[in-house]
Amino acid sequence: MTEFEHRLANARPKNHAQYLRVKGATLLGLEDEAALRVAVALLHRVVDEHDDWLEVPWSHELLGEAYRRLGQLDQAEHHYRMCLHKADESRNGTSNITELFIAELLLEQSRADEALELLDDEDLLGRLTWNTDIYRYCVARSRAERATGGEPASWAREALRLAREDEPQLPHKPAIGRVHATEADLTELRDVAAEP
The missing domain is CATH 1.25.40 (Serine Threonine Protein Phosphatase 5, Tetratricopeptide repeat)
Incomplete structure (x- = not known):
């Protein structure tokens, strides 16, 4: 991660959110718990430190996936809902099916009526x-x-x-x-x- 942080520091500031999100998404895809926790930290940096119209909703959606895999369903739901809240009208920076992810979470929590609404x-x-x-x-x-x-x-x-x-x-x-x-x-x- 030291090399990544060095490259990030040398990148243009306008690209920082994208670099963090891409690295977080890559680590999320490794199916490794240690990598998953680093991914969460990187993605939180995007949503906490940046206001990028594309990268912030995207990172919230990825955080939803990460927290779901960690079994933290309340946090997962929060980030999926924040993805919808932060996304523009065209849903740029989202999978475009975030409601489905929320419905799946609700079903895991025996909240079928709410899931059915979505x-x-x-x-x-x-x-x-x-x-x-x-x-x-x-x-x-x-x-x-x-x-x-x-x-x-x-x-x-x-x-x-x-x-x-x-x-x-x-x-x-x-x-x-x-x-x-x-x-x-x-x-x-x-x-x-x-x-x-």
């Missing part, structure tokens, strides 16, 4: 592009419907269909949009899909 948002549905995101939406919707006494089976069946989808959405980048469902999720979805 999942009912037509704007969110319109922003779902990749099969991976549509799959996550269908899984969340199935869980929310089941928890609130709704109709989860059709959502579970659609999630299962997406999990079986072999055709890449982008032929030149076959990994993009490809669903990698866990066995636990598939078992849950099969059980729900079989319900009358």
Whole structure:
């Protein structure tokens, strides 16, 4: 990190937030707890020390992911909501599906009614592009419907269909949009899909 801090100090001040966010995102992708904690510290520097219209909402969303992985769901929810609050009208600097991440968190906390409100948002549905995101939406919707006494089976069946989808959405980048469902999720979805 000493080398990174040296490079950061030598960079143009207007690029500091971007450098911090990129390094934080890179460390977040390593799937290592020590790297995760350093990523959190770097991303906090972005949201605490900068007012960049693009990097701040992006860093809040990444902090939401980091805190979720650390099991700190209240902090994760706070940062996801701050991402929405700080983002511009076009949602620059976000995944464009932050509400889905919040809904997943709410479901983990047995707050299915609140999750369903977010999942009912037509704007969110319109922003779902990749099969991976549509799959996550269908899984969340199935869980929310089941928890609130709704109709989860059709959502579970659609999630299962997406999990079986072999055709890449982008032929030149076959990994993009490809669903990698866990066995636990598939078992849950099969059980729900079989319900009358």
